[in-house]
Amino acid sequence: MTIAISLKDVHKVYANGSEALKGISLDVEQGDFFALLGPNGAGKTTIIGIISTLVNKTAGSVEVFGKRVDTHIYETKLDFGVVPQEINFSQFERVRDIVMTQAGYYGLPHKLASQRCEKYLRKLGLWEKRNERSRTLSGGMKRRLMIARALVHEPRLLILDEPTAGVDIELRRSMWEFLTEINNKGTTIILTTHYLEEAEQLCRNIAIIDEGKIIEKTSMKSLLADLDSQVYILDSAAELPAQLSLDLSNTGLRRIDGHSFEVTVSGDQSINEVFSRLDQQGVQVSSMRNKTNRLEQLFLARLRDS
Amino acid sequence: MFANHKLIAFETIVIKEVRRFSRIWLQTLVPPAIMITLYFVIFGNLVGRRIGEMGGFQYMEFIVPGLIMMSVIQNSYSNVVSSFFSHKFQRSIEELLVSPVPNYVILTGFIAGGMARGLAVGAIVTITAMFFTDLSIQYPWITIAVILLTSIVFSLAGFINAVFANSFDDISIIPTFVLTPLIYLGGVFYSSQLLPPFWQFVSGLNPIFYMVNTFRYGILGSSDVNVYWAFLILGVFIGVLYSSCIWLLRRGTGIRS
Ligand SMILES: Nc1ncnc2c1ncn2[C@@H]1O[C@H](COP(=O)(O)OP(=O)(O)OP(=O)(O)O)[C@@H](O)[C@H]1O
Ligand SMILES: [Mg+2]
Numbered sequence: 110m111t112i113a114i115s116l117k118d119v120h121k122v123y124a125n126g127s128e129a130l131k132g133i134s135l136d137v138e139q140g141d142f143f144a145l146l147g148p149n150g151a152g153k154t155t156i157i158g159i160i161s162t163l164v165n166k167t168a169g170s171v172e173v174f175g176k177r178v179d180t181h182i183y184e185t186k187l188d189f190g191v192v193p194q195e196i197n198f199s200q201f202e203r204v205r206d207i208v209m210t211q212a213g214y215y216g217l218p219h220k221l222a223s224q225r226c227e228k229y230l231r232k233l234g235l236w237e238k239r240n241e242r243s244r245t246l247s248g249g250m251k252r253r254l255m256i257a258r259a260l261v262h263e264p265r266l267l268i269l270d271e272p273t274a275g276v277d278i279e280l281r282r283s284m285w286e287f288l289t290e291i292n293n294k295g296t297t298i299i300l301t302t303h304y305l306e307e308a309e310q311l312c313r314n315i316a317i318i319d320e321g322k323i324i325e326k327t328s329m330k331s332l333l334a335d336l337d338s339q340v341y342i343l344d345s346a347a348e349l350p351a352q353l354s355l356d357l358s359n360t361g362l363r364r365i366d367g368h369s370f371e372v373t374v375s376g377d378q379s380i381n382e383v384f385s386r387l388d389q390q391g392v393q394v395s396s397m398r399n400k401t402n403r404l405e406q407l408f409l410a411r412l413r414d415s
Numbered sequence: 416m417f418a419n420h421k422l423i424a425f426e427t428i429v430i431k432e433v434r435r436f437s438r439i440w441l442q443t444l445v446p447p448a449i450m451i452t453l454y455f456v457i458f459g460n461l462v463g464r465r466i467g468e469m470g471g472f473q474y475m476e477f478i479v480p481g482l483i484m485m486s487v488i489q490n491s492y493s494n495v496v497s498s499f500f501s502h503k504f505q506r507s508i509e510e511l512l513v514s515p516v517p518n519y520v521i522l523t524g525f526i527a528g529g530m531a532r533g534l535a536v537g538a539i540v541t542i543t544a545m546f547f548t549d550l551s552i553q554y555p556w557i558t559i560a561v562i563l564l565t566s567i568v569f570s571l572a573g574f575i576n577a578v579f580a581n582s583f584d585d586i587s588i589i590p591t592f593v594l595t596p597l598i599y600l601g602g603v604f605y606s607s608q609l610l611p612p613f614w615q616f617v618s619g620l621n622p623i624f625y626m627v628n629t630f631r632y633g634i635l636g637s638s639d640v641n642v643y644w645a646f647l648i649l650g651v652f653i654g655v656l657y658s659s660c661i662w663l664l665r666r667g668t669g670i671r672s
Contacts, residue, residue: 123672161513164672186515197506201438206431213427214514216420258510 432528491533529570558633
C-alpha cells in the first residue's frame with residue numbers, strides 16, 4: 110500500500126514561542142479520504158502549513174508519496190494541491206486569470222491550462238463568473254475558486270483546510286458530492302473540519318487533534334460506533350461474582366476490579382435492561398457514573414468555542 | 416521542475432506583473448509622465464534658459480538623461496516593492512510558495528516585472544523629452560546596458576525592501592528617505608564639477624551618481640565619472656543584491672512562518 114503522506118514526530122514552535130505541534134506522527138494511505146478533526150487552535154492549519162512548506166517545521170520529517178518534502182521540493186509539490194483556510198488569491202484579479210496563473214506556476218502549457226481551467230471552473234459552477242474580479246464573488250464562490258485552483262494541475266493528493274467553513278448547507282452538500290467523486294476517481298483527500306457531520310459523510314479515516322497532539326487515530330466507522338454508545342462505570346457494594354455476563358446484543362461489559370465494571374450501551378439499548386440482567390445475577394449497583402469520553406469533551410469544547 | 420516548466424512559470428509571473436501595473440496605469444504610468452513633463456517645462460525650459468550651459472551642454476539636454484534615469488530607478492523599485500508587498504499582504508504570495516516554482520524563478524520573474532515598468536516609464540519619458548529637445552544617442556550600447564543594469568539593481572533593492580516590509584508605510588520609507596535624496600544628489604540636475612572638492616568626494620560615494628553619469632555619457636558622450644567604474648559598481652551591486660534576495664527567499668524571511 111502506498112503512503113500518500115507520512116509525518117514523523119513533527120514539532121512546531123512559532124517565533125513567538127507558541128508550541129503549536131508537539132510531536133505529530135501520521136500516515137495517510139493513497140486513495141484515502143482522511144479527516145483531521147479538532148477544535149480551534151489545535152494545530153490543523155499548522156500541519157497543513159508544514160506539508161505545503163508555508164510553515165517551517167521545528168523538528169520531524171514529512172514525506173509525500175515516499176519523498177521528503179524538504180529534499181525533493183519539486184516532485185513532491187507537483188503531487189499535492191492545497192485549499193487554504195483563508196482566502197489567499199489576489200482580490201483584484203479575474204477568476205479565470207487566478208486559475209490560469211496557478212496552472213502556469215505548475216508549468217502547464219497554455220492550451221492544456223485553458224482546458225483544465227474551463228473543466229474545473231465548470232465543475233465548480235464558476236464558469237459564468239470567469240471574467241469577474243475575484244473580490245465580487247460570494248464567500249462560497251471564493252472557496253470553490255480555491256478548490257478549482259488547487260485542482261488545475263490534477264494532483265494525486267488534495268489537502269483542504271476547512272473547505273466548507275461559512276458555506277451554506279446546500280452548497281456544502283454539493284461540495285461533498287464533488288469531493289467524493291474525485292476521491293472515487295483516485296485522488297487522495299485530506300481535509301480539516303470542525304463539523305463532525307462532514308467527516309462522517311466523507312471520510313474513511315480520522316485523526317483527532319487537540320493542543321498539538323493527536324489524541325485519537327481511527328477509522329470513521331469505529332469512531333461513529335463509539336460516539337453512538339455511552340460508557341458507564343458501575344460499582345457494586347459486594348464483591349462481583351466470578352462469572353458476570355449481560356448477554357445482550359449491542360452491550361459490552363468489562364471488569365475493572367473486584368467491585369467495579371464498565372458497561373458500554375449503544376444508543377438503542379435501554380439501560381433498564383442492563384439493570385435487570387445484573388439483578389438476576391445478584392449484583393447490587395451502589396453507584397454509577399458516566400465515563401467521560403475524551404471525544405465528547407472535545408466536541409463540547411468545540412461547541413463552546415463556536 | 417523541467418526547464419520548460421520553469422520557463423512557463425517565469426512567463427506567468429512576468430505576465431501577471433505586467434498585467435498588474437497596466438491595470439492600474441493611472442497610478443503607475445501616468446504620474447511619472449506628468450512629473451517628468453513638469454520637470455522639463457520648469458527646469459529645462461523656464462529655469463534652464465537662465466542657467467544656460469551645464470557640463471558643456473544646454474541645460475535641457477543635460478537633464479534629460481538624468482530624468483530618464485530617475486524615472487527608471489524609481490519605477491523599477493516601486494513596482495517590485497509594491498507588487499511583492501501586496502502579494503504578501505493579500506497572501507497571494509502563498510500561491511507561489513506552495514507551487515514548485517524555484518526561488519530564483521520567483522525572483523527573476525519579479526525583477527523582470529520591475530524592469531518592464533521601469534523601462535516602460537523610461538520610454539514614456541524619453542518620448543516626452545523629444546518634444547522639448549533633440550535627442551541623439553552617442554553610444555547606444557552603453558546607454559542600453561546602463562539602463563538595463565540599473566533597472567535590475569533597483570528591482571532587486573525593491574524586492575529586499577518588500578521582504579522586510581510589514582506595512583504600507585514600510586514600502587515608502589526607503590524610497591522617500593534614501594532613494595529620492597540619492598537620486599537628487601546623484602547629479603541629475605547638476606554637474607559635479609560645480610561642487611567643492613569635499614562634496615565631489617561625497618558624490619563619489621553615491622552609486623546612483625555613477626549610473627546617472629554613465630547613462631549621460633552614453634547619450635551625450637560626456638561624463639563626470641569613469642565608465643568602467645560604473646559597470647563594475649553595477650555588477651557588484653547586482654551580485655550582492657541577487658545573492659541576498661535568494662538567501663532571504665530560502666530562509667523564508669517575511670513570507671514563511
Ligand atoms: N503565525 C503564527 N505565529 C504564532 N503562533 C501561531 C501562528 N499560527 C498559529 N499559531 C498558534 O498555533 C496554534 C495552532 O494554530 P492553528 O492555526 O494550526 O490551529 P487550527 O487547528 O488550524 O485552528 P482553527 O480550527 O481555528 O483553524 C494556535 O495556538 C495558534 O495561536
Ligand atoms: Mg486552521
